[in-house]
Structure formats: C-alpha cells, structure tokens
Amino acid sequence: MKKERIIKxxxxxxKDENYRSLKLTDKKYINFSSNDYLGLNEDKELRGEFFQKFKDEDLLFSSSSSRLLSGSYPIIMKLEKKLEKIYNKKTLLFNSGYDANTCLIETLFSKTSLIIxxxxxxSSIYSGIKASEAKLLRYRHLDYNHLEEILKKYSSEYDDILVVSETVYSMDGDRANIKKLVQLKSKYGFKLLIDEAHSFGVLGYGECYEADVLDLIDYVVIPLGKAGSSIGAYVLMDELSKEYIINKGRKFIYTTALPPINVAWNLFILEKMEKFNFRRKRLIELSIYMRNLLNEYKIETISSTNIISIVIGENQRVNKISENLREKGYLIYPIKEPTVPKGTARLRVSLTALHTKEMIQKFVKELNYEIDNVF
Structure with a gap:
C-alpha cells in the first residue's frame, strides 16, 4: 500500500470521527469497558492463592516452542485432559479466540462447503470463512425463521453445511437460542459451531454445557479473555477433527504455545469455576438493576445480559458523550463502524461483579444528562 493512500x-x-488510537487505562476511573465480568482479574486474594498453589512448580514465562515440538509440556496436557473430563469432548488449546475460530473454520471447511x-x-468467524473459500450466506441476527428458509433452499445442494452462532452477542448484549439451533440441526443435519466468548464464566462452564446440549453440537469455541480472566481459547470437538487440526491447522502448527504460567492460571480458574456462583448471581442482580434504571430514565436498550448496549447513532455524538463521561470519572469507550453498522455507534456498558448499585445509579444519572444535552 502506497504512503499517499495510507495517509488519505x-x-x-x-474526518468521519472513526479514527482509533491507543489510550492509557488509568485505574482512577470507574471502568465500564472491562470484559472481566466476574472480577477475577482484580482479585488479589485469588492471585495469591494461585501463586501459593503453584509455588513449587517452575512456571516459565514462555513455552519457547510450538505444540508439535516441545510446547506440549505437562501442565498444558493436564489442562486439556481436565477439559475433556468436564465436557466429554476432545479439546485443543489455542492462543486466542481469533486464532481458534479462524483455524477451525479454514482447516475443516473448503470450497465445497456452505457456511451459514x-x-x-x-470478525474472526468471517476471517475463517473467507480463508476457507466456502460459500457464505448470512441469516438475519437471531432470526431462526430466516435461517430455516436458507436451509430449506440449500440443504439439497450441499453435503457439507456449517451453521455458526455465538451465545451472547457483545455489541447488542442479546442471546442466541441454542436449543432452537440444536432443533434445526436435528432436522436438517448440518454441523454446528458455537462461540462462547461472552458466556463462559458468566454462565458457568458455558451455555452449551449448562443447557446440556454439548453432545449435539459439533464445535464449541471458548475464548478466555473475558470472564475467563486470561488469554487463550478452548476448542471442543470430536477426535477426528482434533487429529486433523493437529496435522493441518496452520495457526495451530506454526504458533508458539502459550506460556506455562498462563496455562496454569487457566487450569486454576477452570477447577474453581463452580465456586464463583456468588459472583454470577451478583452480576445477574446488577444487570437487572441497571436495565430497570435505564427504563426509568427512558434510555432504550435491547440487551438481556450484563453487556448493555445503548445506541447513540452518529460518531461525533457518541465520541463527545464518551469524553464527557470520562471527565466525570467513568471509563466507557464508544463502539463504531466497522464493528457495528454505520449510524448505530453506541456505548457498550460491560458490567462486572465488582460494580456496585451506587456506582451504577450515579453513572446512569450522568449518562442520562449527557444523552439529553449532547447533540
């Protein structure tokens, strides 16, 4: 790309108020943009317990190798075995949710596949679809009648069909109907991939596990950078798919494995997941409390989770509201195109178990003021 084109x-x-830059995150702000939904990352006691548990282990800060060389060290194998015991599916650990989604799709699907x-x-899902060169069709968001219309039309034309959905959508804070997707899978015989980025931890081991439909879903991707309070991603699948990705998945083969210290933390959090129920209950209570407050102020949201999306509209207006709230001590960043459709720029509130009702009450009051006064 030429320099002149980049500058332009x-x-x-x-000009479009859509320019991105890196900003220092200062702890003096009340953070409403964190994905640490259960508050595990801020818990010093939990961190201390982790270091105490692994004090006799030599947890290195790099694996210094890919998984197929010396990167399949004991604790990473122990983590995958623990996952397979919990989920009763074969498992591979990836370095990120983005890599997991792209590698899974581009490796297992091809030009002869249809992906709906x-x-x-x-974006990671669409990157994988593009790399796979499969035929892509999109169904309207959470519109399962539209999905079925597509399936009726194309099921006879393709032997290899994949349907992809997330559980919780981070831009609108709404939820997919996993049981409906499983019903359609049973009827039409397609493969099903579910991304649990924003439901793992918040919903225990994930919505697919908690809804007891894991055995009916072909691929589950569980990224760990949100309520997992870590880095990496678990991919749950059948044995043949795991074997094929180990042999053909470029992003798996040619990537240095996660460091042992991160993997040990992942194992530690996984083993304690059932002990975080009080955090989950608190998060649900706070989410309901904030949605009720927004309703009182007549601020609209379609969210039904702890991710509360408030559509503002134009980039300039959402930028200004975000800046004003920051000056008042609240860290909440605007979400703009291409992450969301043009004209639907928004503030996305990420509630965590560390917030309080008092924090939320004061924030909503200031938010309401800014929405009423910034044009």
Missing part, C-alpha cells in the same frame, strides 16, 4: 485513508477516518452465519458474528 487515515485522514478520512479522522448469523449476520452479527465476530
């Missing part, structure tokens, strides 16, 4: 594109982003994706699925 960056100038256009600035919820329109609002994550």
């Amino acid at each position: 594109e960056l100038s256009e982003l600035k 994706s919820d329109r609002y699925n994550h």
